[in-house]
Amino acid sequence: MELPTIQQTLFVLFTSYLMKWLMPKLMALLKGDKKTVEIHEKEWKKDVVYLYQFPRSTHMPSMSPFSLKxxxxxxxxxxxxxxxxxxxxxxxxxxxPFIELNGEHFADSQLIINMLSRKFDKEDTKILTQSQMGTARAVDRLIEGSFVKQVHFSFTLLHRFDAIVAFKYLDHLPDLISGETMGLKWVPRVVTDVAAMFAKPAFAKKLYAQGFGRLTREEQIEQARLDLQAIADVMGKNKFILGDEPHAVDFTLFGHFATFYYLPFDVVLKRMVRDEFPSLLDHMERMKERFWPDWNKHLAA
Ligand SMILES: N[C@@H](CCC(=O)N[C@@H](CS)C(=O)NCC(=O)O)C(=O)O
Known part of the structure; x- marks a missing residue:
């Protein structure tokens, strides 16, 4: 193994020191429950949604499952x-993500979809039975609440979740936040490696506190498998979760699955979906073909 040069060592030490000092300040700037936020698009056009999200990444239109949804x-x-x-x-x-519509600010992907469904007359309640609505909600929460449990980290753009934290973030953090994956090819790998080094213990700690981190790897995989099986069972032979057409819950599934499936490295969940749950894989590919026929045009260069 080649030892790092003095310059590389000094660079890593300096970057680590800088990050430690800079991160809390940056987070204080970004975060917070602000009661009112500024409207950024002053010259808005009527009924046009202005969608604020992270810039395009190299392998998918958005690294954020909520934005892709x-x-x-x-x-x-x-x-x-x-x-x-x-x-x-x-x-x-x-x-x-958040949006602006007709000069108003709206936050949270789920609340935004609900609000827009009402405004543009796209409500699932007009099409689905009450029992289907119940199933849709249960599957939606299964995806965002169990498979992808939200855990708040004080660090950066990346925070969360049961199976996803374990198998996507903890297993692959340096690759996941590398400039290459995020669409920021000019960011030196050493910088993102240092950032990953700082972030990883926080992910592990939260996952441990939440409980999933205390399970053995086999037990974690078993839990993830049960979640995937439940979704596959509800979908059965349908093209989409509740039938031949997609509803809001299909977009939740797509957003969360596509953002790990299309990563350029091997994630345990990717193997599980590919090898054990062909109907979920077909669902994702069907959604991608139907709604993103020009997927590659929406990737960072
Ligand atoms: N429940 C929210 C979750 C959104 C969320 O977790 N967004 C992440 C990015 S994927 C975020 O903004 N994190 C805060 C940060 O990075 O500063 C939604 O559905 O919109």
Whole structure:
């Protein structure tokens, strides 16, 4: 093994020191439950959604499952929208994605979809039975609440979740936040490696506190498998979760699955979906083909 040069060692030490000092300040700037937020698009056009999300990444239109869910839903429902890429802006809830519509700010992908469904007359309640609505909600929460449990980290753009934290973030953090994956090829790998080194213990700690981190690897995989099986069982032979057409819950599934499946490295969940749950893989590919026929055009160069 080649030892690092003095310059490389000094660079890593200096970057680590800088990050430690800079991160809390940066987070204080980005986060916070601000009651009112500024409207960025002053010259808005009526009924056009301005979608604020992270800039395009190299392997998928958005690294954020919530953004990919929302943008795919907008495409599917023929709602006029314009993407406003940003690394720094945040919603009234301190997160991304958020939208502006007719000079008003709206936060949280789920609440946004609910609000837009009402406004543009796209409500699932008009099509689905009450029992289907119940199933849709249960599957949606299974995906975002169990498979992808949200855990708040004080560090950066990346925070969360059960199986996803364990198998995507903890297993692959340096690759995941590398400039190459995020679409920021000019960021030196050493910088993102140092950032990963600092972030990883926080992910591990939260996952441990939440409980999933205390399970053995086999037990974690078993839990993830049960979640995947439950979704596959509800879908059965349908093309989409509740039938031949997609509803809001299909976009949740797509957003969360596509953002690990299309990563350029081997994630345990990817293997599970590919080898054990062909119907879920077909679902994802069907969604991608139907709503992102020009997927490659929406990737960072
Ligand atoms: N429940 C929210 C979750 C959004 C979320 O977790 N967004 C992440 C990015 S994927 C975020 O903004 N994190 C805060 C940060 O990075 O500063 C939604 O559905 O919109």
């Amino acid at each position: 929302l943008e795919t839903w907008l495409c599917a429902n023929d709602i006029k929208y314009e993407v406003r890429p940003t690394w720094t802006q945040r919603s009234s809830k301190g997160q991304i």
